[in-house]
Amino acid sequence: MQPESRETQAALVRARFSVVIPAHQEEGVVGRCLDAFWPDLRDEAQVVVVANGCTDRTAEVARARAGVGVVELAEGSKRLALDAGDLAVAAYPRIYLDADVVVSAAALRAVADVLRGPGPRAAAPRVHFVVDGRPWLVRAFFAAYSSIPYTTQGLVGLGLYGVSADGRARFGSFPDVTSDDLFVQRTFGDDERVVVEDHRFHVETPRTMRSLLAVRTRTAQGNSELAGSGEKAHGPSTGRTVGALARRALRDPSTLPAALVYTVVVLLARLRARTTPASWHRDDSTR
16 A cells, blocks of 8 residues: 555545555546545545556556545456555445446435444435437346345445445455355345435446346356355345246236346356356446
């Protein structure tokens, strides 16, 4: 880690909460991510970008935002980046944010405020999938995905999640699994997770079906890793998801095509996850 500037050290002293942003080859999006919230949070939050395995300008772009801390790791590993970010910040609540997510200062502040209460241990704003300009198949997939229990009931993943001090004490180092957000989602029961409904965070969806399949293959591999890790799992099952889509289609037949697209994509991704080597299937179409 580079020596902290005086401004960064001051931010640590006054920080009411922390934001950790793991970033691998994200020079094209990390500036957009920071600019969406940092100007309005610099007096109350400590923000650290962990550039891991980067050969591009990710660290340089982050450092251009005065007061943002930057940690550089030689190895490209989100798990190591999350752990390094934890070591670089001190304040709770703590929010973990992917570098390609767009979220406002008000939304992050609201998440932190919720997590200061006695009950919730994990929280996030409501996710909004950006589908403008995407092909119909991608839009159909996310229309169905937005309606399933996993997405609608206490979702604290998909690129942004916050934890209280008690919540973070639930586990030690992040596990060596692909899907850290799914791990966090399943670490806490329904009564421990809160969605801050008055705020949104924005996730750019893949611009092609090829990229969508790559992302869903990564998700399927992450699910398999987590299932074999022995970690306690809370959350909706596949049967519950299929049942919810079927009931929705019975009530509103116009949703059936989207449900079919979702089902086919998920099945294809699971097949690819079993027949291809585990790797980081990244969506480069939005970068």
